[in-house]
Amino acid sequence: MNAPVTPKAFKVVGTRPVRPDGVDKVTGKAIYGPDFVAPGMIHGAILRSPHAHAKILSINTKKAEALAGVKAVITSADFPGQESKVLAGGETSSNQRDIAQICMADGKVLYAGHAVAAVAATSEAIARAAVALIEVTYEVLPHVIEVEEAIAPGAPLLHADMYTKGVEPASDQPSNAAMCFTLARGDADAALARAAITVTGRYKTPPVHQGYIEPHACVASWNADGQGQMWVSSQGAFDIRNTTAAVLHMPIADLRVMPLEIGGGFGGKTTIYLEPVAMLLSRKAGRPVRIAMNRQEVFCGTGPAPGSVADVTLGSDADGNFVGLKVEFWSQAGAFPGSGVHSGVMTALGAYTVANAHVRGWDVVSNIPATKAYRAPGAPQIAFALESAIDDLAVKLGMDAIDLRLKNAVRPGDPGPMRLPHGAIGYVECLEAAKAHPHWSAPLGANQGRGVAGAFWGNYGGPSTAAVSLSSDGSVQVTTGNPDIGGSRASMAIMAAETLDVPYESVRVAIADTASIGYSMLTGGSRVTFATGKAVVEAAQNVRETLVSRAASLFGVDTAEVEWHGGAAHCLSGERKGESLSIGAIAAKAGQFSGTITSEVSINPLDYLPGFAVHICDSEVDPETGHVRIVRYTAVQDVGRAIHLDYVEGQLQGGAVQGIGWALNEAYVFDAEGRMENPGFLDYRMPVASDLPMIDTVLVEVPNPAHPYGVKGVGEAPIVPPLAAVANSVRHATGIRMRELPLSPDKVYAALRAAD
């Protein structure tokens, strides 16, 4: 169990070298979004709507424009006209008009915090003072926040021209349900009617924030000649460039985006909010403009993960074989469509074989910020419902919760949720590792319970470009187009060093701007170590082939008579048999060949494999207060092969902690006017280190045969199981199934008292 399929010994892969960007980050030298300063730069600020839903009747900017120090004021009238047009970006696509309207409301505000106007001034204080002078007349409209209210008959409509897509017959009435997506196999209703045992329930989760520490920020400079530059902290400079250029009707090549360090994204920095605004202010002011959000703006003006409601019915035969599954899932998309409905629906069918299933998801708009990805988008919400139901089924069956999952777990060759057969997946190995772990059989204390939950996440590949070049001393420069969020500089250096058989320390990795390397899709979808890593390895292989070829010329033999190992070419025959040429010695001879040794590779790999995880959680419930304390937590995951052990373990730990926060504490809370009541980290309570035990990790390695080092994406799967793992532990501790998150003390206390 857990043994790699190809037990090849590696020199660098699977080690824990020091991260190359570590010193800059711990000493504060690294330049993040709000740090960057351009010569002549001025400061922007944004006026945001106080209303959750209102028509904008007029905007008077005269007083703001008259304030000393103000250089530019813009509203939606300064944006070019937008058509409803699909923009491909990342793994999926968005509507260009919606993106533009998220950046600046046009005629109507759809959430409290929606941008209405913006100012650029010589200081941030002046810009904020000018914002306060802008007079907006609103006609306040009825608003709707919760999903169930938004789909109720007579609910206030956000978009008069929105008709539900994906329903038959086609809808002829506008609706807040933007889209419906169904995956079905067999006859779920008939199977559930025949099932020996069924469990059913309605599960709810609130919108939650991704919790990145660094707020959104950018600096933009739009020159008189039409060319522009932006310095942005984001998950993908190329997609930020493409989307901004589209909204501003610019030729893409006229806009160059320089990636800055990113202080966390988790899906929340895959889109634009400030960039077109800063560009328009810059063009109007003739100066570079920086806009940086404060924390309240981050909460009220950017997209959280969607809330959800899910009805689940799961049935099995008397032996615990799943026979039928029915899920109805509503995702709280926020002001514009596009929440993780497809991936949520897919997740419901990802981890288990069930012949009869009907899973339907609805994308429902309401008056909160348009939601965005948060690690595996849509998956934690649906897994909370499904994995809780599986736990209930295990109780009814009297079966061990891991044994029940093992009995039904998908294996290689089984059909995946989208009908494609699963490849070299390791869910069974994860479940076996969890069952064998000492945690699963450890004794529990008073008021403690143990829960387990599994996870499927699809992962992704997609377009990536990487370059590998040699300096004249043989040191290696790797360049990619992917911002380093989770330690990818180190992972790329490891893979290049392994391929070239050189020391890790001789490889340096840079993140290029959009004019300096070919397109790379954003850092997201658990794709970078897989896809960009594949490009790095291919480029390094090309460099190694060139090194061997040049060494052969220098030795005066055929390339077949040259062997590469230890970072040097070794001559196997002829007069120079036994001699070696180091990588530096060959690189120094570039003048005798066609130039320096370099290779740039662009690829679009789709032979990625999904991730599977199993988490075990022990919690202790205080019967007097309802407080839930996590006392032990173990995260098991099929990681393919871990390139840098620390960062893989860190992904598992980070995902677990974020999921625990989702389960126990976190929620967007809105008042009666639809305004967020807790837009700061004091009132929006994320877990901190002192709240948690050490998160133990178990790395199960079932390599992906399509990757040269067996990589599978690891960044998203670990946030999928914790919601249910925590809830299942609370059920075990209290005997009470709680179906609405967060399991905050007030709710748990109320449930305990109700059960008394």
Add this chain to the structure above:
Amino acid sequence: MAKAVITAPFSAEFFGGREDHLVDAPTIFALIRGLDLAAPGFAQAAEERAAIAVNGVAVADWTTRLESGDEVLFVQRIAGG
């Protein structure tokens, strides 16, 4: 003839719920062009929203050659974070 299998939501949006289509096409490009003739707009939707697999293997390159009997699956593309 290649067999195109168009799953939801594309089957409902463009083909009245019908999933299976036999198309004489040497490449994915040609196959999609053929399907677009029958259901205008499908090619654009495929470009923007579909993931494609040939005989169970995901492919990105629409110049991929098709043999008679190949199964070309169109499914919704899924986003990550």
